[in-house]
Amino acid sequence: MGKAKLPAEFPQFHERGDGAEVWDVNGASYIDLMCSWGPIVLGHRDPRVESAVCRQLALGDTLNGPSPRIVELAEQLGGLTRHAWSMFMKNGTDATTVAVTVARAASGRDRVLVARGSYHGSAPWCTPNRTGVTAADREEVGYFEYNDIDSVRRAVADAPRGVAAIMVTPFKHDAGFDQAMPSSEFVHGLQDLCASAGIALILDEVRTGFRLARGGSWEAFGVVPDLSAWGKALGNGYPIAAVTGTDALRQAAESIFATGSYWYSAVPMAAAIATLDSLDELRAVERMTASGTRLRAGIANIARTHNLTISQTGPVQMPYLSFDGDDDGAIRERFSVAALRAGVFLHPRHNWFLSAAHTSEVIDRVLDRLDDAFATVARDVSRSLAESR
């Protein structure tokens, strides 16, 4: 455990981060395309967030109850998500689990449907690793295929005692596979099905939140889900997650017992307020979209010059790269190691993340370094083609 399925060449321990750059304990520096697996949305040690953190630290962090920051943050989040209430916790898993609990409390039903292969966290009800998980933990979880509304309808029909919630990510971002945007038919089909059967539609925004849009990621479809789970980017690296929901689910949310010793800590809430303010001031989504577009076009160009056929999928702010014919992922691994050696930190089988600190100048440096990585891969590919002849 500990290296998130990264090749052995990757550093285990990390010393510091600044803007778009990170340093390992041996002093090597990298341009960071992982952003701590999503939380760093403004850049490492963003000065606006750090000064809000220092101000709150001087007042206190974990007190006998929440500080006024919780009200300020809930109001801000409500405005962005068009939701009526917020609850705060620490990790994305807390948020998805609380959202499911609220939906069950509201409907009195047990069953929850998720897309096969989607990651919603590490709790027994959703972890992809069944070790230590009982059959009972999973008894009330059903599955459908992402972007296949008929499979959702079948999963609902297969639930004789009804369905409490359907949880779905804003786009398909399963690790190890090309990403897929949701079809309009899927999004609106889910919305209609949930509305007609009294099922809570839960959007798991833990990975996507505040990168794709300032508010909900399905706002572009005109869809406000019944519940949303947030985490990662919300605090620019400080530990905070949230569930937001519609007024119809307020009572259910008030009725459940969900808490933790650190859930009301004020520092991460101050960090989240400063993060949301800065995202707005910097027009961060637009910035990340522009940088991501530059990165995608640059990578396409470089791959072409090295005669490599690649796919780049998903939103440009959350890039995913795969190589033609790389069924076992061996080329992606070689590429990630070559990129690391060239000074770019990226993952071979997980989507990457951009932040507002990835300016066009940073992207150009990334492209410069990735040219070496693509050259290494191209040499490997042509060597193995020659050997197979």
Ligand SMILES: Cc1ncc(COP(=O)(O)O)c(C=O)c1O
């Ligand atoms: C879509 C999604 N949901 C939930 C989680 C769980 O979040 P956490 O690791 O903060 O518990 C993740 C984490 O990667 C995620 O990507």
